[in-house]
Amino acid sequence: MRRNSDMELGMEMVGLEVPRRKRRRRSCSNGKKVRMEEEEETNDEAEMAALFPLLVAAISKQRDGRKEGLVLLIKKCLKRLRLWIASSDDHRSLPVAILSVIPPILSSRVPSIACLGADVIGLACLQSFEMNRQISSEGDILKTLLLGLSRENRRVRMRFCNVILDVCCSFSGQKRLLELSALETLMLVSCFLQVGGSLPETVMLHAIENGSRSYKIAATEDELPFLVLGAAFTLIKSCNIERLASIMTKQSRPFFNLLLKLWSKLRQQMLLHKICSCKGDDVCPSDICVSDVAESIFRLSTYSQHSASLPNQDTERIIFGRHGSTFKNFIMEHWEHSPFLFGEAFQPFVRDDVIGSALGCINSKDVIQHFFSSIFPHMVSCPPISSDEFDIVHFINKEREELGRPLTYEQDIRVLKTERNLNREDHLFQGEKSRSCEDSPHVFSIEDIRKCEEAFNSGHTIAIRGMEFRFKSIAAVVEGLANLFGQPSMGVNLYLTPPDSQGLARHYDDHCVFVCQLLGSKEWMIFPPNKCLLPRLYECSYGSDVKEVGSIRTGGMSIPLKEGDILYVPRGFLHEACTTTHSPSLHLTFAVEVEAPFQWEGFMHVALRHWFLNARELFPLDASIRALDMEAMRHLHIGVMLLGDTSPLFRKACLVNSSSSYLNANNWLYENQRAHFQQLLHEMSIHSMFTEACHRLTQAIHTKEDPFQRISWLQDLDKNEESSNECRIHNMYGRAVKDMYQSCFRDQEKVEAAFLLVKSRFCEQVSFDDVTSRYRLLLERYRKVRTQYANGMLSLHHLA
Numbered sequence: 001m002r003r004n005s006d007m008e009l010g011m012e013m014v015g016l017e018v019p020r021r022k023r024r025r026r027s028c029s030n031g032k033k034v035r036m037e038e039e040e041e042t043n044d045e046a047e048m049a050a051l052f053p054l055l056v057a058a059i060s061k062q063r064d065g066r067k068e069g070l071v072l073l074i075k076k077c078l079k080r081l082r083l084w085i086a087s088s089d090d091h092r093s094l095p096v097a098i099l100s101v102i103p104p105i106l107s108s109r110v111p112s113i114a115c116l117g118a119d120v121i122g123l124a125c126l127q128s129f130e131m132n133r134q135i136s137s138e139g140d141i142l143k144t145l146l147l148g149l150s151r152e153n154r155r156v157r158m159r160f161c162n163v164i165l166d167v168c169c170s171f172s173g174q175k176r177l178l179e180l181s182a183l184e185t186l187m188l189v190s191c192f193l194q195v196g197g198s199l200p201e202t203v204m205l206h207a208i209e210n211g212s213r214s215y216k217i218a219a220t221e222d223e224l225p226f227l228v229l230g231a232a233f234t235l236i237k238s239c240n241i242e243r244l245a246s247i248m249t250k251q252s253r254p255f256f257n258l259l260l261k262l263w264s265k266l267r268q269q270m271l272l273h274k275i276c277s278c279k280g281d282d283v284c285p286s287d288i289c290v291s292d293v294a295e296s297i298f299r300l301s302t303y304s305q306h307s308a309s310l311p312n313q314d315t316e317r318i319i320f321g322r323h324g325s326t327f328k329n330f331i332m333e334h335w336e337h338s339p340f341l342f343g344e345a346f347q348p349f350v351r352d353d354v355i356g357s358a359l360g361c362i363n364s365k366d367v368i369q370h371f372f373s374s375i376f377p378h379m380v381s382c383p384p385i386s387s388d389e390f391d392i393v394h395f396i397n398k399e400r401e402e403l404g405r406p407l408t409y410e411q412d413i414r415v416l417k418t419e420r421n422l423n424r425e426d427h428l429f430q431g432e433k434s435r436s437c438e439d440s441p442h443v444f445s446i447e448d449i450r451k452c453e454e455a456f457n458s459g460h461t462i463a464i465r466g467m468e469f470r471f472k473s474i475a476a477v478v479e480g481l482a483n484l485f486g487q488p489s490m491g492v493n494l495y496l497t498p499p500d501s502q503g504l505a506r507h508y509d510d511h512c513v514f515v516c517q518l519l520g521s522k523e524w525m526i527f528p529p530n531k532c533l534l535p536r537l538y539e540c541s542y543g544s545d546v547k548e549v550g551s552i553r554t555g556g557m558s559i560p561l562k563e564g565d566i567l568y569v570p571r572g573f574l575h576e577a578c579t580t581t582h583s584p585s586l587h588l589t590f591a592v593e594v595e596a597p598f599q600w601e602g603f604m605h606v607a608l609r610h611w612f613l614n615a616r617e618l619f620p621l622d623a624s625i626r627a628l629d630m631e632a633m634r635h636l637h638i639g640v641m642l643l644g645d646t647s648p649l650f651r652k653a654c655l656v657n658s659s660s661s662y663l664n665a666n667n668w669l670y671e672n673q674r675a676h677f678q679q680l681l682h683e684m685s686i687h688s689m690f691t692e693a694c695h696r697l698t699q700a701i702h703t704k705e706d707p708f709q710r711i712s713w714l715q716d717l718d719k720n721e722e723s724s725n726e727c728r729i730h731n732m733y734g735r736a737v738k739d740m741y742q743s744c745f746r747d748q749e750k751v752e753a754a755f756l757l758v759k760s761r762f763c764e765q766v767s768f769d770d771v772t773s774r775y776r777l778l779l780e781r782y783r784k785v786r787t788q789y790a791n792g793m794l795s796l797h798h799l800a
Contacts, residue, residue, distance in 0.1 A: 055101045071110055078105070078116045085124050085131070093130050099138055106144045106160075111153045118145070118159040125166035125173070132166075136173040142180055149189045154224060161227040168231065174238040183239070183247065186232040187255035193225045200261040204276040205269050206285055214401065217266065217293070218276060218285040226286035233288065236296045241393065245303040252300075259297050260798055263404070266290050270406060271377055271446050294404025295396060298792035302392055315480035316660065319514065319566060327660065328668055334568060336512065336534060336652055339526050341559055342566040367519060368584055371496065372453045377446065380796050381405045381412050382466040385789050387537075387595050388713055390781055392788040404796055407464075409442040414463040415455050418502040420578070425505045428455045456496065461503025467492040467588060469793035474588070479787075481514075481590060486657030487598055488782035489790075491591040497522070502578035508571070510535040512592040512653075515567040520585035524567060527556035527574040534651040535572050537595055561587070594653040597713050597778055601644035603654045604680055605637060605711050606778065607771040611762055614770075628747075632754035636762070638696050638707055639689030649679055656772045657779045674768050681763045690755045694748075716781055 055077050081098065105117035121141065124131040135141055145167075148160040164182065167173035177183070193199075205215040219226070232255075239247065248256070270290065276283060319342065320326040334340040383402040389395050396403070407413050415428035428451065429442050442448075452462055468478040468491065478490045491511075497503050497520075508529065515524075556574075561567055569575055571594075579585045596602055612633050644650040656673045700707045 055098075055105070071113065074105070074108075074113055075116055078113070078120055082116075082120050082123060085120065085127055088127055088131075092128065094124060094134050099134065099141070102138070103140045103144045106141070106148060111156050114148070114151075114153075114156050115159045118156075118163045121145075122159075122163040122166040125163070125169060129170060132170040133172050136167060136170065136176040139176070139180065142167065142177060142182070146180065146182055146185045149185065149228070150192075154222070158224050158227060161224070161231055164231045165227070165234065168234045168238075171238070174235060178235060178239065178243060183232060183235040184252065186228055186235065187252050190225065190228050190232060191254045191258060193228065194258060199225050200258070200265045203262060203265050203269075204283070205266065205274060205290070206276050215270065215275070215290045216286060217288050217290065218283050220282050220284070223284040223286060226284070226288055230286065230288050230292075233292045233296045236299055239299070241303070244299055248300055248303060256297075256300055259293060259300075260795070263293050263297055263796070264798060266293060267378070267380065267404070273445060291401050291403060294796060295400045297795050298403050299396060301792045301795035302788035303791075315477070315484050318477070319481070330568075331655075331669065331672070334570075336570050339557070339559070339570065339573060340568040341561075342568070367586070368456070368496070371586075372449065372456075376449055376452070378797065379407055379412070379464070379470055381408045381443075382469045382793055384411065385786070390716055390785055392785050392792075395785070395789070396792075403792075405443060407444040409444070411441065412465055413444070415452055415460050416463065416503060417460045418505045418576075420502055423505045426460075428452070428460055456498050459498055459501045461498070461501065462494075462496040463503060464494045465491070466793070467494050469790055470797045472794055475790055475794060478590065481592070482783075483659035485592050485653065486655045486659070486779070487592060487594060487653070488779060489593065489786040491593055493589045493591070495585070495587050495589070497577075497579050497585045499579050499582050499584055502576065504576070506574055506576040508535065508574045509569070509591070510537050510539055510571055511594065512571050513569050514590040514592075515561065515569065516588045516590065517561045517563055517565045517567075518586045518588060519563060520579065520583045521560060521562040521581055522577045522585045522587065523580050524559040524561055524569075524575060524577045525556045526559060526569060529572040529574070531572070532648050533572075533646075534570075534648065536599075536651070537593055592653070595782070596710065597782070598654055598657070599644070599650065600652050600654045600676065600680055601640060601650040602711075602713075603656065603677070603771070603775060604640050604650070604684075605714055606775050607677075607766050608633070608636060608640065608762060609714060610771055610774045611766045612758075615761070615765060628750055628754040629758055631751050632758040634708075635690060635693040635751065635755050636759055637711065638693040639687075639759075640684070641707075641710055642689060642692050642696065643683060643687065647683055649676070649683060652676070654775075657776055677768050681766070684759060685763045688756070690752050693755075713778075716778070 055074065085094075102117060102121060106114055106121075108114045108117070121135055125135055126132075145160045145163055149157055151157055151160075164177065164186075167177060199219060202219045204218045204220075206218050207215060217226070236244075236247075316327050320330060330340060381402065381404075383399045385395055409415075409429045416425045418425050429448070452460075456462055468475045474492055478492055482488065482490045495503055506525075506527075559567060561577075597606075640650075654673070655669065658669065660669060696707055699705075
């Protein structure tokens with residue numbers, strides 16, 4: 001009988017019995033061909049079963065020394081196993097016995113055996129989901145791979161790192177690696193590889209061939225550091241919230257600093273558009289995109305605290321002076337009512353706390369040049385986060401390609417000047433956008449920054465959004481102010497205007513602003529609003545109100561603003577500003593953006609819902625009557641929205657979440673907010689609103705709109721409390737509008753009677769203190785994701 005030269009010779013070498021084969025008959029018959037294939041499959045399985053004792057015996061005898069014959073036998077067995085895996089289908093699993101000998105193979109002191117064993121495992125991970133799951137569940141295999149990353153042989157480390165990347169192809173593999181602290185190991189290995197190395201200094205960019213705006217990275221060093229970083233990035237992206245929060249410890253700080261150095265180099269090359277061809281032998285391209293580096297930095301930063309908020313007393317002192325009576329007078333006399341100038345008495349505090357720590361160059365004679373040469377080029381884009389986003393991981397997954405990009409026109413920066421006689425803005429890069437694809441906004445390069453400097457010298461204003469995401473010290477002031485006014489966040493814009501020029505045309509804002517004059521002076525013209533209703537956020541426009549004022553400067557107040565002054569402008573007030581001296585002007589605007597839930601209308605929706613959930617035991621147990629009560633609640637919510645459209649009281653900002661030291665029981669701010677709440681209840685009690693609510697439903701039917709879309713944020717309160725299915729928000733407000741419409745007009749008298757009864761009980765029984773405790777939960781949900789976003793953006797700027 002002819003002997004299989006590889007397997008049988010090896011078995012004889014280690015003293016194993018050679019199984020005898022039956023001779024096959026060849027036939028063209030279909031039935032015999034099927035039997036022959038089944039027989040071959042059976043023989044394959046038998047051969048795999050024979051591999052286990054063969055490998056065990058060979059490995060145990062080979063441990064005593066480098067025996068070339070045994071090394072050759074192990075290699076042949078592994079190659080046979082590799083061929084078997086390559087020919088496997090999607091549902092075939094690895095023999096359990098074979099898996100048990102993989103760790104000693106990977107631990108072999110013979111590099112070629114360890115590498116071949118890694119190749120086998122890597123192929124199995126990519127061959128089928130079942131094999132990947134099997135290997136992921138074998139902790140000893142993964143532990144051996146992780147330990148092997150510190151071996152001296154470079155080839156072994158590269159093979160092992162590739163296998164880890166192969167394991168990461170499945171969710172189960174990522175999860176198991178994280179359980180084994182693989183990410184922490186990869187971080188340490190990345191830092192170890194940089195001891196004596198210079199990856200950040202030698203990194204280069206190369207373009208992706210598919211025409212994408214993204215770039216990949218390359219270097220003049222070996223590719224091992226890239227493999228380790230790639231594996232680390234993959235695991236970072238798969239981390240959940242709790243895991244990310246626990247990773248940023250002292251041990252991971254060196255890795256984070258390495259990423260920041262790498263990111264600084266990449267950002268500079270993106271700005272200068274230095275792209276290599278990667279065709280030389282001394283260049284090692286990688287599969288890591290620039291966005292991978294930015295995303296990993298962003299994710300690792302979201303759960304760390306970059307800057308502590310200013311204490312309440314310091315925040316009040318910076319803006320309102322040393323005495324609390326100033327803050328009280330401001331709230332009672334000017335807040336959302338009239339402009340107010342904080343004069344020279346507060347200049348030292350503004351200069352020390354805001355100017356000095358934020359930009360650090362205000363006293364320099366070359367501040368403008370410093371801005372264009374040192375500050376401007378280091379800024380990156382801040383993709384907008386929606387007001388109803390409550391999951392930072394969802395935001396990252398959606399915007400991962402945009403993280404770390406250079407400044408984008410209109411989103412991050414505007415370069416404009418106003419022709420005063422025409423009240424018309426001229427934008428420098430408006431033509432650039434019209435010539436490009438509508439979906440491809442104008443992204444800034446170093447040449448555009450030079451154009452901005454030239455435009456500034458010719459009269460254009462440089463306006464940059466999101467300064468709270470670019471400087472830690474500004475972020476601290478913003479957080480303090482947001483806490484003071486009980487809002488989840490604030491926005492900060494920078495305006496750099498040349499002498500004798502005007503930037504923005506006359507307009508009004510949908511948010512209140514504190515204008516902090518940092519350098520030079522400006523003349524402000526402020527006009528009273530034509531409407532009594534405060535504009536809602538995102539509803540601001542340059543519409544008819546602006547055209548009515550036109551170019552006439554009468555009817556407004558002129559306020560000169562000099563260095564150190566702070567000017568408060570309420571939302572809805574038309575205003576414009578221009579420089580009148582020979583020196584340029586630099587100012588920041590701190591915008592108090594009152595989002596829908598944090599107007600008093602939002603507070604009343606929370607109060608109505610909270611009262612109904614806690615008072616439902618007061619309603620009859622009869623199912624039909626309870627259904628009427630639920631219908632009445634839905635109509636009452638629509639009634640509150642209708643009051644918000646017509647009553648100025650419902651549009652005002654709610655300050656019950658203020659962190660001011662004056663928001664205590666029996667104090668003026670507490671009593672002020674409580675009194676306002678009673679006014680709103682009185683408004684509800686004297687207006688029936690049922691007929692108007694039914695009319696609103698009729699409109700929704702015709703326009704196919706959701707009348708509850710405006711309060712969709714209310715459902716997020718369900719995530720903070722246990723509620724029965726009957727009273728959860730989607731059951732309270734999630735019914736089809738058509739069903740509500742039919743129910744209303746089928747039993748209109750009954751629904752109206754229930755409406756009046758529920759409204760009466762609500763106005764009599766609701767507790768202000770109970771609602772405020774529930775209202776703070778909503779603020780925390782909003783504030784959490786915005787703080788995480790700010791932390792991530794501050795790390796990507798890495799300026800202060």
